[in-house]
Amino acid sequence: MWDEAKKSFWEAINGWLEKVATDLAKQGLSLAARYIQNGVKLEEIPYFSFIMVTIQALAYGLFIITFYKEILRAMKEDMTGEAQPNWLAIVGNAAISASLITFTPTIIKDVLIPISNEIVAYIADAPVKWNIKVDGIKLGLSPDVALAAAGLHLLLGFLIWSIGMIALVIAQMITYAQIAIAIWLGPLLASSYQSRSEIFSVYWKEVIALVFTPVLRMALFVMVISTAGKGTLDGLLWSVGFAIVAVIGPSILKGYIHKSGASSGIVSGGKFLFYRVVLTRFRGRG
Amino acid sequence: MPFETLFDKYNELLKAIITGAGGLAGSYFALMAIKNGFDYANSDDPHKKHEAKSGFKRMAIGAGVVGMATYIGNQLISFF
Numbered sequence: 444m445w446d447e448a449k450k451s452f453w454e455a456i457n458g459w460l461e462k463v464a465t466d467l468a469k470q471g472l473s474l475a476a477r478y479i480q481n482g483v484k485l486e487e488i489p490y491f492s493f494i495m496v497t498i499q500a501l502a503y504g505l506f507i508i509t510f511y512k513e514i515l516r517a518m519k520e521d522m523t524g525e526a527q528p529n530w531l532a533i534v535g536n537a538a539i540s541a542s543l544i545t546f547t548p549t550i551i552k553d554v555l556i557p558i559s560n561e562i563v564a565y566i567a568d569a570p571v572k573w574n575i576k577v578d579g580i581k582l583g584l585s586p587d588v589a590l591a592a593a594g595l596h597l598l599l600g601f602l603i604w605s606i607g608m609i610a611l612v613i614a615q616m617i618t619y620a621q622i623a624i625a626i627w628l629g630p631l632l633a634s635s636y637q638s639r640s641e642i643f644s645v646y647w648k649e650v651i652a653l654v655f656t657p658v659l660r661m662a663l664f665v666m667v668i669s670t671a672g673k674g675t676l677d678g679l680l681w682s683v684g685f686a687i688v689a690v691i692g693p694s695i696l697k698g699y700i701h702k703s704g705a706s707s708g709i710v711s712g713g714k715f716l717f718y719r720v721v722l723t724r725f726r727g728r729g
Numbered sequence: 730m731p732f733e734t735l736f737d738k739y740n741e742l743l744k745a746i747i748t749g750a751g752g753l754a755g756s757y758f759a760l761m762a763i764k765n766g767f768d769y770a771n772s773d774d775p776h777k778k779h780e781a782k783s784g785f786k787r788m789a790i791g792a793g794v795v796g797m798a799t800y801i802g803n804q805l806i807s808f809f
Binding site: 500501503508510514515518519521522527530533537541 | 791797
């Protein structure tokens with residue numbers, strides 16, 4: 444009698460876990476396929492364009508205020524004899540600032556994000572053995588047959604893995620929200636470029652880290668599926684490990700970008716080019 | 730506060746800033762014109778005369794920059 448009770452208890456747990464794990468994994472994989480495999484889709488964010496236009500309008504106002512602030516500061520210094528005004532630098536910085544207000548969202552939306560999406564699509568085409576269209580998951584574990592017989596430890600591992608899938612999707616959505624906020628903040632930061640240009644190199648570091656996070660996440664997603672595909676407990680644990688790294692992806696990228704100085708190089712290179720062009724024209728006319 | 734009203738208020742604020750900054754710039758030009766004119770007229774030192782002339786040039790460029798800022802500001806206000 445005791446044996447029978449124990450058996451039915453384990454069967455009930457197995458049945459419940461199987462149902463929960465399969466359902467979670469099914470939903471998790473379908474969402475992951477939609478949000479991780481497809482790259483960044485800004486149209487999924489409500490009111491994105493409306494907020495963008497409003498912020499750009501506000502940024503142009505701030506640009507004018509900062510421009511006047513710089514002019515008045517130069518005049519004050521000239522009047523008190525502290526320093527001679529560098530009008531070329533003031534006008535040049537204002538021109539860069541105005542250009543950045545206009546083009547920062549465009550550069551991110553129409554250049555960086557498409558590049559990131561193309562890389563994601565390339566990685567998604569990698570010949571990994573998975574099949575997310577089945578009813579449940581075929582990872583060596585069939586939800587209909589193998590899961591119930593697989594043993595509780597494997598079922599629990601599968602459940603954790605399924606929750607990991609959902610966490611991965613949530614992390615991807617957080618990245619979407621962060622990218623949207625970064626794009627919205629761009630024009631506002633660009634308006635203060637005239638007085639605090641160093642803030643912009645930090646901004647670009649963050650933006651590049653954020654925009655290319657889905658690439659890193661997609662590569663890790665391939666690992667997640669490949670390792671889970673073994674259908675063993677250690678395979679699932681490897682998979683969970685990769686999923687955790689995929690969830691905390693941005694902090695890894697940020698660390699590397701801050702150390703390599705990639706974005707500050709881009710910003711200072713652009714600045715150097717601008718002054719070079721302006722000075723060449725100036726000399727050419729003079 | 731409705732969206733249009735918010736932008737109207739913002740534009741009013743910008744107009745006030747442009748007007749105020751324009752006034753300050755005008756005071757600067759007046760003061761610098763007097764200072765440089767005085768230096769130029771009352772000095773026999775060629776170096777000082779040259780400095781006063783440079784001051785006039787800087788002032789003229791400054792006037793151009795202020796004019797440009799005012800034009801851009803007014804264009805932006807009328808655009809939004």
